[in-house]
Amino acid sequence: VHYSNGSNTPVESPEIKDSLTYHLTGLTPYTNYSIYVTVTNNANVRPRSQPSDVVIIRTLTSPPRTPATPSLVAGEEPTMTTAVFVPPTVDDSNGPIRYVDIIVHRAALGVSSPLPSAVPSNVAPYMEGTVWYVAARYSYTQYEAAVAGSQFTIGNGSVVSTGGVVYTNAPLQPGHSFSVYVRAVGVDDNGEEVSSTGEPLKIVTPEQTSAATGHSESVGVIIGPVIASVICLLTIIAHIVIWRHHKRDHKQQPTSDLPLESKEMTKSSLYDALANSGTIAGRDARSKDKDEKATGNAGYLTTGAADTAVNCSEYEEMPVVESRYKNVGPLYEQVDRVNKS
Secondary structure, three states, X not given: OXXXXXXXXXXXXXXXXXXOOOOOOOOOOOOEEEEEXXXXXXXXXXXXXXXXXXXXXXXXXXOOOOOOOOEEOOOOOOOOOOEEEEOOOOOOOOOOEEEEEEEXXXXXOHHHOOXXXXXXXOOOEOOXXXXXXXXXXXXXXXXXXXXXXXXXXXXXXXXXXXXXXXXXXXXXXXXXXXXXXXXXXXXXXXXXXXXXXXXXXXXXXXXXXXXXXXXXXXXXXXXXXXXXXXXXHHHXXXXXXXXXHHHHHXXXXXXXXXXXXXXXXXXXXXXXXXXXXXXXXXXXXXXXHHHHHHOOOOOXXXXXXXXXXXXXXXXXXXXXXXXXXXXEEEOOHHHHHOOOO
8 A cells, every 4th residue: 555645755555465454554634645556466476566546535633733832022021911922823734723712811819829730611701800711812814814923912901803702802910820821723524623722821910019000090199198288288377377367466456445546636635645645754745835835935845855846736637646555656757756655
């Protein structure tokens, strides 16, 4: 028996005696072979006969060849939610491949959880809280053309629809161990699905820290206390300002028996105030005025302490302020020359 798959020199089997059957071994699944037979006599003294007609057969399909393990991209360390790797090519020499899955397993106990022993056959698309899920499914043609050998980011949130089913490449979780598998799914000669899954790529995402919880959270953590501190400081300053104003107003508030007010004073009332305040020591203001008039110094007032002459007639109709301290202070600068107690 001679047989060949078309890519090699025909293989010749040992001579077959006393049997009408022969089992060919070492064949490749899902491969066409050309087979023919030659015969000789028992003594093997005559040349072999001419070859028989060639028969072409195809071997049965087999589960897809096991995909290689994905590899991380050099220099691309996993983040808290993603990881970049290179998916392997998938060999379809064992039979047609319907689709290729990217499967993720999330360790339930964090990074210390051991790898699973086998991938379940019924892994479904991602759902919240699931441990096993299909992150992406591609037809074989699509996978080989656009995915295999290229950089693939697991956890980037992309969505793929294949066969009417939506698959979500959900973000990874910080501080967990993940196993990423590539599974090739084919179909046998009876129409049943057969699959092969490669060894997993193990990914460990870094722990979540206060400096890497996302920009909004870090800003909130920093800005929140700062804003609260500023508000507190402004409140304290406002209270201090209000307290100081209140204290100043309180000091300026006149006593009940000495109200602070402005009074219109004539020259006579001015003399009364001066006499009562003691600014003219031992002299009666009115008598002093009369004496001055008698001596021709009418309209002038001399203070006892400094003997300073002030023309009082100029201020006869001008207002002066009587303060709570009973001091007399005319509203004009010139009157400051009059001694006040």
